Amino acid sequence: MNVGRTVVETPVAEKIAALTALDTPGVIRLEPSISALAASLSRRALSGWRGPGRDGLPPTAGVRAEISGDDVSVEIALAVELGRPVPDVAAAAQRRVADALTELGGFAKAAVEILVVDVDHI
Amino acid sequence: MAIEGVDEAYLLPCGQDAAILWEHVTVGQLDEHELDCPHCQAASAGFVALREATGELAEAELAPPRDLTERIMRAVRTERRRDAFIPIADNDLGPIRVAAQAAAVVVRFAADQTDGVTARSCTVQQLPGEPDGWCAVRLEVALRYGVDGMAAVDRIRELVGAAARELAGFEPAWIDVTVVDIWPGGRGA
The missing domain is CATH 3.30.70.1350 (Cation efflux protein, cytoplasmic domain)
Structure with missing residues (x-):
């Protein structure tokens, strides 16, 4: 029997990346650019507004994913808690997101770029 | 960033105040600099998209989250950092x-x-x-x-x-x- 194709769409990859990054100790928030914020406020994202996002915004604002075949690459812009070592927090987020994308998302390979846009108090 | 003095105003890389640009976008009248400057053009494109998106929200009869404005202004402020x-x-x-x-x-x-x-x-x-x-x-x-x-x-x-x-x-x-x-x-x- 042919079991059929399994497809994980880009918004799902972005959500996995966002939630995993936010779950990393020392990551205090994602940092969407103006254009990313605008995009995430679009009608397509409206369904996410009623969800559990901390401030009502779609949780993926600040994450951009591109899927190519079985691979995925994501860019995550985030803020790190002031006083925590930025390289360690960023590397931990990077590793956790890559693992989540391969384990939960089923991607063969995940490239993860981390942009630390802000360092702030909680 | 809450530390005082790091970003005194919501200034774009060209020095233009984002709040003033926002007003100009709102009334649809950009000045000579804003029409010519790539930073102002990029920011105003973002503002227009935001206005359209929030307009859609109004049509959908959903109240925008209380701190939406704060998030937008934070994005404007941190936009400078992406340079x-x-x-x-x-x-x-x-x-x-x-x-x-x-x-x-x-x-x-x-x-x-x-x-x-x-x-x-x-x-x-x-x-x-x-x-x-x-x-x-x-x-x-x-x-x-x-x-x-x-x-x-x-x-x-x-x-x-x-x-x-x-x-x-x-x-x-x-x-x-x-x-x-x-x-x-x-x-x-």
Whole structure:
């Protein structure tokens, strides 16, 4: 029997990346650019507004994913808690997101770029 | 960023105040500079998209979240930070970069730990032609009256150097410190 194709769409990859990054100790928030914020406020994202996002915004604002075949690459812009070592927090987020994308998302390979846009108090 | 003095206004890289640009976008009248400037054009395109998106929200009869405005203005403010990133790592998963202004926040935080010292402004800049993460640090500080200035500056360099390497992840090739003010406080204060 042919079991059929399994497809994980880009918004799902972005959500996995966002939630995993936010779950990393020392990551205090994602940092969407103006254009990313605008995009995430679009009608397509409206369904996410009623969800559990901390401030009502779609949780993926600040994450951009591109899927190519079985691979995925994501860019995550985030803020790190002031006083925590930025390289360690960023590397931990990077590793956790890559693992989540391969384990939960089923991607063969995940490239993860981390942009630390802000360092702030909680 | 909540630390005072890091971003005094919502200024775009060209110096234009984002709040003024927002007003001009709202009334549909951009001035000569705004029409010509790539930073203003990019920001106004973002504003237009935001206005359309929030218009859709109104049509959908959903109240925007209370802190939406704050998030928008934070995005406007941090947009400036996306102009200059310092590469601090590049492993098998991909690169890690920190905004130069975020690195400067760490430097100011470290300098503020020195007794009798208040950090004023700070810039961190990747040195062209040097390895990734090698940066020039320029720091302006105010000292409390009565503090031994040279000893304080030595201590600042020590703390800033350690914070740059361990907390921010970049290598300070040099740390220029300028004392720009003295504030009264007395030796025992």
